[in-house]
Amino acid sequence: MRWYIVLAGLLTLAVAGVSEGEAGVDKVTHREFQAVHADGSSSFDDDGPTRVVLEGIILNSPEQWLDPTANPTPGPWQMGGQWEMYIQGEGEDHAGTALWMGQNYGNGPGYENYTNEQWRAEICRLNRDPNTGYIFNPGDRVRVTGRYLFYKGKINVNENHEIGANFDFTVELIKPAVGLPQPEVVGLSKLKDVNDDEIFDPTRLTGCEYYQSRLIRINDVNIVDPEKWGIDQTITIQDANGLTLPVRLGIGAGIAGYDCPTAQIDVIGILNQEAPGYPPNIDNTKGYRLFVLNYDGNGLVLTDRGYRRGNLPGDINTDFKLDFIDFVEMAAYWLECREGLCGCGY
Ligand SMILES: [Ca+2]
Ligand SMILES: [Ca+2]
Ligand SMILES: [Ca+2]
Structure with missing residues (x-):
């Protein structure tokens, strides 16, 4: 809030x-x-x-x-x-x-x-x-x-x-275009202790604080609650040792357009903190989650790599062919204008 x-x-x-x-x-x-x-x-x-x-x-x-x-x-x-x-x-x-x-x-x-x-x-x-x-x-x-x-x-x-x-x-x-930082590979054991509680280090040299607001990669996890997959929803990933982390999904169109990955996957996102509670009782040592704001449907890495194969600009649904489905998808957004990017008078 x-x-x-x-x-x-x-x-x-x-x-x-x-x-x-x-x-x-x-x-x-x-x-x-x-x-x-x-x-x-x-x-x-x-x-x-x-x-x-x-x-x-x-x-x-x-x-x-x-x-x-x-x-x-x-x-x-x-x-x-x-x-x-x-x-x-x-x-x-x-x-x-x-x-x-x-x-x-x-x-x-x-x-x-x-x-x-x-x-x-x-x-x-x-x-x-x-x-x-x-x-x-x-x-x-x-x-x-x-x-x-x-x-x-x-x-x-x-x-x-x-x-x-x-x-x-x-x-x-x-x-411009210096490129996204290489996401640092972070095991869940760097973020959670053996009891699956968040690791908080006020020196910010280890634990969740070290990675806060940075791009990280967590390998070899499963999504334990795929039924929660969707725009603006939170799912949970779990590794082989039972450590878990919430993944906050954004509102990127790919999250609506593709199914939740079901296999063992890697996840790339921004580690965010949103501490639980309300003033004056906020616990600023907790509330870490991974932000994944879009997804390109590749099935193995939950992320948006920012580019698409195929090089067919009208291929809206990225199935590498241009057909009526692309037209329908385009028509559904006809004349929409994304606030802040168009309609600015520039
Ligand atoms: Ca913090
Ligand atoms: Ca298509
Ligand atoms: Ca202002």
Whole structure:
């Protein structure tokens, strides 16, 4: 429930006594930015700058994870359009950070909502390099400048729930198409102890924290609850020793388009933390899961490798032939326009 960011925001503002202006901008590594206390709460925001500059590689297409479609009145406590991009540090910077935006900040007290038009303008801006108009993709190296808040186990770049331009964050292209980071192979025994409990190390040098917001690969597992397979659902993987991990499926079209893999598989995804509980009783040492936001139907590796065989652009269902089924699938989406990518007036 994203609106709890509001509570965290009020706390941060109270503690930090926010100062405005360029003086409060520091370039930091993801590892510095994500530092935590022994209880898993942020230590960076104890006396951090107002804004940070971070660099890294984009891991995901935001619209495969959260629905960007503008909706100003989706119901109480609902955020309407949302947008979240994960950025992974490089080299010695063994950490990563999420950037988050929502439309209806006003579902918390004292904040305002974006109108549909304002929301579209915001995510149209964030999906593009401001200097060239280039549309960002996973595998691009970027520079992020923005404010931040701690939320459920990790610190996120965001707008502190404010719609004023002074609270914007920006993403700029450093180099396009450097490629996704090689996913680190991580056994479940690195994430779970012998009792299948999450391993938490506040130094962030081992356990779940070490891999938080990074692309990892878990080999030789089975999905134990294939009946739960579907868009926006959570399934569970298990290894030969009985260790398990939740896998949060995104809203990528391939998850709806293909069946759940039934054999022993490998899984590639982003390790995320969403700590359980509600303020003031959030356990920031728990709540790790693997994000798999799309699937290409290959049957052996649960992931979206970002390319397709066949090279037939009209082959919508990727069965390597063009026929009426492709036409039907295309017709079903006729005239739809993906918020934030088209209709931007660029
Ligand atoms: Ca954490
Ligand atoms: Ca804004
Ligand atoms: Ca086809």
